[in-house]
Amino acid sequence: MGQWEVYPEFEVVRSSARCTKCLGCVAQCANGVHQYDGVQLTCDSAKCVDCHRCVAMCPTRALKIVKTDCALRENSNWDSQTIKEIFKQAQSGGVLLSSMGTPKPYPVYWDKLLLNASQVTNPSIDPLREPMETRVCLGKKPDKPQRGPDGRFTCELPPQLKLAMPMLFSAMSYGSVSYNAHEALARAAEELGVYYNTGEGGLHEDFYAYSPNTIVQVASGRFGVHEGYLNAGAAIEIKMGQGAKPGIGGHLPGTKVGADISRTRMIPEGSDAISPAPHHDIYSIEDLRQLVYSLKQSTHHKKPVIVKVAAVHNIAAIASGIARSGADIIAIDGFRGGTGAAPTRIRDNVGIPIELALAAVDQRLRDEGIRNQVGIIAGGSIRSSADVAKAIALGADAVYIATAALLALGCHLCRTCQTGMCNWGIATQRPELVARLDPKEGAKRLVNLMTAWNHEIMEMLGGMGINSIEALRGNRLMLRGIGLTAKELEILGVAHAGE
Amino acid sequence: MAYKIMAQGLDAAGLGRQIQAHPGPVEVVGCLGQRFIGAGMHGKKIRVTGIPGNALGAYLNGGEIEVCANAQDAVGDTMNAGTIVIHGDVGDTVGYAMRGGEIYVEGSAGYRAGVHMKEYQDKVPVMVIGGRAGSFLGEYQAGGVILVLGLTGSGPIAGNFPCTGMHGGKVLLRCRPEELLFPGQVTALPASPQDLDAVRPYLEEFCRRFGKDLAFILNAPFTLAVPDSRNPYRQMYVAN
Numbered sequence: 001m002g003q004w005e006v007y008p009e010f011e012v013v014r015s016s017a018r019c020t021k022c023l024g025c026v027a028q029c030a031n032g033v034h035q036y037d038g039v040q041l042t043c044d045s046a047k048c049v050d051c052h053r054c055v056a057m058c059p060t061r062a063l064k065i066v067k068t069d070c071a072l073r074e075n076s077n078w079d080s081q082t083i084k085e086i087f088k089q090a091q092s093g094g095v096l097l098s099s100m101g102t103p104k105p106y107p108v109y110w111d112k113l114l115l116n117a118s119q120v121t122n123p124s125i126d127p128l129r130e131p132m133e134t135r136v137c138l139g140k141k142p143d144k145p146q147r148g149p150d151g152r153f154t155c156e157l158p159p160q161l162k163l164a165m166p167m168l169f170s171a172m173s174y175g176s177v178s179y180n181a182h183e184a185l186a187r188a189a190e191e192l193g194v195y196y197n198t199g200e201g202g203l204h205e206d207f208y209a210y211s212p213n214t215i216v217q218v219a220s221g222r223f224g225v226h227e228g229y230l231n232a233g234a235a236i237e238i239k240m241g242q243g244a245k246p247g248i249g250g251h252l253p254g255t256k257v258g259a260d261i262s263r264t265r266m267i268p269e270g271s272d273a274i275s276p277a278p279h280h281d282i283y284s285i286e287d288l289r290q291l292v293y294s295l296k297q298s299t300h301h302k303k304p305v306i307v308k309v310a311a312v313h314n315i316a317a318i319a320s321g322i323a324r325s326g327a328d329i330i331a332i333d334g335f336r337g338g339t340g341a342a343p344t345r346i347r348d349n350v351g352i353p354i355e356l357a358l359a360a361v362d363q364r365l366r367d368e369g370i371r372n373q374v375g376i377i378a379g380g381s382i383r384s385s386a387d388v389a390k391a392i393a394l395g396a397d398a399v400y401i402a403t404a405a406l407l408a409l410g411c412h413l414c415r416t417c418q419t420g421m422c423n424w425g426i427a428t429q430r431p432e433l434v435a436r437l438d439p440k441e442g443a444k445r446l447v448n449l450m451t452a453w454n455h456e457i458m459e460m461l462g463g464m465g466i467n468s469i470e471a472l473r474g475n476r477l478m479l480r481g482i483g484l485t486a487k488e489l490e491i492l493g494v495a496h497a498g499e
Numbered sequence: 500m501a502y503k504i505m506a507q508g509l510d511a512a513g514l515g516r517q518i519q520a521h522p523g524p525v526e527v528v529g530c531l532g533q534r535f536i537g538a539g540m541h542g543k544k545i546r547v548t549g550i551p552g553n554a555l556g557a558y559l560n561g562g563e564i565e566v567c568a569n570a571q572d573a574v575g576d577t578m579n580a581g582t583i584v585i586h587g588d589v590g591d592t593v594g595y596a597m598r599g600g601e602i603y604v605e606g607s608a609g610y611r612a613g614v615h616m617k618e619y620q621d622k623v624p625v626m627v628i629g630g631r632a633g634s635f636l637g638e639y640q641a642g643g644v645i646l647v648l649g650l651t652g653s654g655p656i657a658g659n660f661p662c663t664g665m666h667g668g669k670v671l672l673r674c675r676p677e678e679l680l681f682p683g684q685v686t687a688l689p690a691s692p693q694d695l696d697a698v699r700p701y702l703e704e705f706c707r708r709f710g711k712d713l714a715f716i717l718n719a720p721f722t723l724a725v726p727d728s729r730n731p732y733r734q735m736y737v738a739n
Contacts, residue, residue, distance in 0.1 A: 085739060094737035218577075221615055221639075222596030226579035227539045227560035253736070266598055266617035267641040268667045272734075276639050276664070280614045281573055281592040290534065294554040294576065297515055298539025344739045418738055 004091055006084055007070045010050045012043040018062035025054040025063060030421045030433055051414035053423035085344070096344035099417035099427070101244060101336045101381055101403060104348050108336075109355035109488070110387045114497055116478045118465030125462040132458040133468035134165045138375035138397050139304045139328045158328060159304045161215075161235050161375075163398055164193030165454040166469050167388060169446075170333075170379050170400035171217050171239065171308070173199030175252045175261045175273065176340030176417065177406075178434040179206075181426045184409055184442030186210035191447050197400075198224075200239060200250050200275055202264040208232050215306065218295065220249055221275035223265040227298060235303050235329070236295050240279070240288070241310035243337030243380040246351045250275035251341055256420045258429050289325040296326070304328035304375075311335060311357030311380065312350070316364035323365060323374045331400060332357050334380025338403040340427060341418035354380040355394060359492045362395025362474055371474075385456035394492065395474040408449040409442045501526040501546060511535045511552065518545060527551075532571075537564045541581070553590070556583045559600060572609070575602045578624065584708050588630065597624040597643060601701070605709045607631045607652045611638065616668055618642025625698075627705045634658030637724075641667040646698060648673045648705075648716060655679065662724055670724040671698060673716070681724060690721035 001007070012033055021041055025034040031047045034054060048065060055063050072080045085096055118124040125132070139160035146154045169185050176199065183206075185196040190213045197215040202224015207214065216233030218225050230236055241247065252261070252273035262269040282288050292305050307322045308331040309315070315332065322330050334354025339347065358378045365371040378391045379400030391399050407413065410424040417427035425437030461467060464478055472478060480497040481489045489496055501524040504517045511534045518525055518536070523544075527536065530549030537545050538554060541561035548567050556564045557576035569587035577596045588606035597616045607630030614635070616624055624643040631652040637645050640662065649656035649672070656674045662685045671694065672679065676687040695717065706713045 088737050088739065092735065092737040094735040096739040097736040098739045222577045222598075223617075225558070225577050225596065226598060227541060227558045230539065230558060251734075263619055266619040266622070271641070271666050274639060274664065274666070276615065280611050280635075280638065281576060281595045290553055290573065293511070294535050294538050294557040294573070297511065297535040297554075298558045301512070343736075416738065418736075 004087065006087055007068060008046040008048065009068060010048040010065050011045045011068050012048050012054070013064050013066060014041070014043060015062045015064075018060040020060055020062075022059060024057055024059065028053050028057045028423065030423050030428075030430070049414045049416040049419075050412075051416070051423050052412045097341055097418050098344040098347055098415060099339060099341055100413060100415045101338045102348045103415070106336075106353070108381075109353055109484075109492070110383070110390055112481055112483050112488075113355070113390050113393075113492070113494065114480045114482055115386070115389060115393070115460060115464065116480070117463040122465045124465050125467050127455075127458040127462040130462070130467060132461055133470070134454055134457060136163050136166045136397055136469050137161065138163065138377065140374065141372040143372065159235075159302055161195065161304055161329070162193075163195070165450065165457070166392060166396075166398040167382075167450055167453065168194050168215070168377065168398055168400055169196035169405050170337075170402035171197035171199040171215075171237065171242075172402055172406075173201030173217075173223075173250070173252070173340070174204055174264060175199075175201040175256055175429070177427055178422075178425055178429060178437060179204065179260070180434050180437040180439045180442070181406075181409060182207060183439035184437065184446060185405065186213065187439060187443035188446035188450070189213040191443065192450050194450070195234060197237060198233075201252070201261070201273075203229055203232060204260075204264060217308075218291075219275050220277070220279040221265075221273065223267075223273065223275070230295060230299050230303075233303060235306055236299065237306040237308050237331065238279075238288075238291060238295070238327075239308045240282070241308070241312070241333070242339065243310045243333030243335050243351055243354070244339035245342040245346045246310035246312050246335070247277065248343070248346055249277040253341060253418060253420065256429050261429060285321040285325055288322070288327075292326045306331050306377070308333060310337075311352045311354055313352065315352070315357045316360040319361040319374075320364055320368055320370070323370050327374060329375040329377060329397075330361070331377040331379065332361060333400070334358075334378070336381035337379060338381075338406075354378050354391075356488075356491050358391060358396055359394045359476075363493055366474070385453035385460070388453060389457055389460045389472065390479065392469060392472045393475050393478045397473060404449065405446055408445045409437060500524075501544070503528050506530045506533055506549060509533065518543075537562070540564075556581070559583065569606070575600070575626075578602070586709065589628075591633070593628075594624070594626045597626065598622065599624050601704070602626045603629075603705050603708050605629045607633075608636075609633045610658070611635045613637045613640060613643070613645045613670075615639040615641060616643035616645070618668060625701050627701055629705065629709065629711070631655070632657045632661075634660055635663065636661040637665060637668075637670050638662070639664040639666070640670070643668045644698060644701065645670040646701060646705075647671070650711070650716070665724070665726045667726060671695075672722045672724070673719050674722055675720050676722045679722070684727055685724050686727040687722050687724040690723040694723045695721060 137160040140158040189196040200219030211232045217237045219239040306329040307327040335351025375397040378396035422428040476493045479494040482497045526546040532552040534552035538557040543562040554573040559578045559581040561581045563582045565584045572590035574593045581600045591609035610633040627646045
């Protein structure tokens with residue numbers, strides 16, 4: 001080490017008793033932690049990112065990774081992460097760039113909300129015995145029922161997205177994640193009867209086969225956007241913002257722009273793929289309306305248009321504007337959402353929690369009498385089926401999940417996606433690493449996860465004495481807060497536990 | 500023989516349906532601001548008399564749209580293939596995120612022309628503006644060719660902040676390099692005869708469409724602006 005070096009954050013510990021020198025770890029670690037010189041097997045812990053690939057793949061469980069106990073002096077204000085970030089910036093002059101959602105200890109409102117259960121006079125329902133409706137339709141619903149000249153109801157609806165369960169896979173671009181990751185998500189979406197999202201990197205030709213389960217995204221860079229792409233989607237999502245990095249554009253580092261990415265995005269190989277901060281043709285809500293209708297016109301009004309925004313201040317007013325712009329669905333992405341790469345300071349300090357945003361938007365749209373004009377998808381750190389149930393109770397029609405999906409595919413949340421060296425084959429473009437992710441096995445794990453969550457949701461619904469997602473949607477009476485201030489309870493629109 | 504569609508009283512969706520319903524070339528007569536004409540279209544010829552509304556030819560994927568007047572904003576938005584010809588001026592954001600095809604504007608363009616144009620191998624979009632371009636020309640350009648000829652209009656050939664964030668493609672302006680202020684990441688030098696040869700087919704097409712004199716156009720200094728590969732537009736990041 002030298003004057004400006006910092007002791008590595010992690011230590012790789014090898015049990016010499018269990019290690020058989022199979023050299024699997026040498027092959028598995030793309031960061032070059034494990035080395036073998038013919039005689040000795042060594043670890044350079046400075047290169048370790050705590051992704052646990054070697055730990056999982058070691059046949060004798062001889063490896064473990066621990067947080068170093070070589071620590072700076074404890075300080076509640078100047079914690080060691082903050083100090084090291086200053087060292088990094090003094091060294092490089094660079095903007096701090098991080099991956100995945102913010103790890104900062106902001107309050108998690110999901111964990112301060114409790115669900116109801118039925119007892120005594122309002123019996124609960126046993127989901128094994130009775131049918132539970134978890135299907136939802138996302139889209140614009142008419143203001144009032146219409147009748148034809150013969151008096152019968154006319155059941156014509158604007159285009160809807162039908163889901164078998166109230167969960168979809170959120171946008172992760174081809175480029176930020178690998179081809180195999182996309183294939184796993186597409187296969188799983190098809191099998192589950194839900195949707196996955198192309199993200200802003202375009203749609204690889206091989207995946208047009210999954211069109212009925214694909215949401216195509218139109219972001220400010222318009223990567224991969226052409227008429228065939230628009231018509232390939234079951235819905236089109238305009239990305240106005242993303243929870244992890246509100247207000248700034250997308251950024252795919254040049255190291256991840258190889259030949260295939262260059263072809264799909266139509267940018268020079270090795271050059272950073274920049275999506276500008278705003279769409280430079282959308283500077284007002286009227287411009288957004290124009291873009292929404294240009295997409296509808298190009299696809300003959302057959303597909304719902306989703307507008308995805310980051311949860312920020314005044315999100316309720318923004319959502320009201322979006323609803324009036326002609327969008328069929330609003331997707332709100334909370335500040336804890338994941339990302340392949342975002343400036344650390346933006347990720348950790350910009351945006352608001354999805355729980356508060358969702359409650360505020362649902363309530364505002366109801367107050368204005370336009371809640372039926374849009375579906376709402378909520379995202380930004382949905383970690384379990386309980387979070388899903390609570391999100392629906394706060395007003396969402398469905399939720400976007402992304403980090404949880406990547407965890408199902410093998411991600412261990414080491415948060416170094418921006419290097420493009422993902423040992424699990426997910427957030428990388430290197431062929432030898434991508435090959436480690438088996439799309440069929442990945443799809444099976446995604447199906448397992450979502451099926452399990454769906455069963456848990458049915459159990460929670462049954463426990464509440466209701467038998468459909470629709471009956472839970474926006475039903476704040478099914479929630480109680482715990483450890484929340486009066487203001488937080490007011491914004492969430494829930495009473496305190498005990499009331 | 501083009502089938503005439505009377506635009507009066509039709510909204511954008513209605514006009515779109517009429518245009519689609521008739522195979523073969525169509526002429527939209529009496530257009531008065533209807534938007535999205537030819538949006539997502541492939542392989543059709545549309546002629547517009549009257550003033551079209553915004554987003555003419557958005558996501559165009561083939562065919563041709565010819566307007567015998569000024570057009571408005573968002574012409575050729577995210578266009579992929581085909582040709583748009585405007586016998587007049589265009590508004591703002593012409594050719595946003597253009598990926599292929601050609602746009603020929605006889606007059607001037609407004610703000611933000613050619614933002615984030617792209618290219619891949621032989622799929623190279625081209626935009627020729629006969630007059631002047633407003634500010635923020637070619638912002639974030641990643642590929643494609645923009646030509647600005649300054650034949651009409653007054654004032655500088657392009658507005659402020661041209662080519663900010665340019666990281667691919669090229670812009671040729673019919674002026675001297677010192678007449679405009681480019682960002683540090685862009686190299687702007689006098690265009691060589693080879694540079695002009697490379698774009699000659701587009702200039703010839705421009706002259707053919709609008710009845711202009713190629714020799715007159717070429718008899719003036721041109722500037723070629725390209726991203727400076729030694730000083731790429733790049734934010735310095737450190738992994739955290």
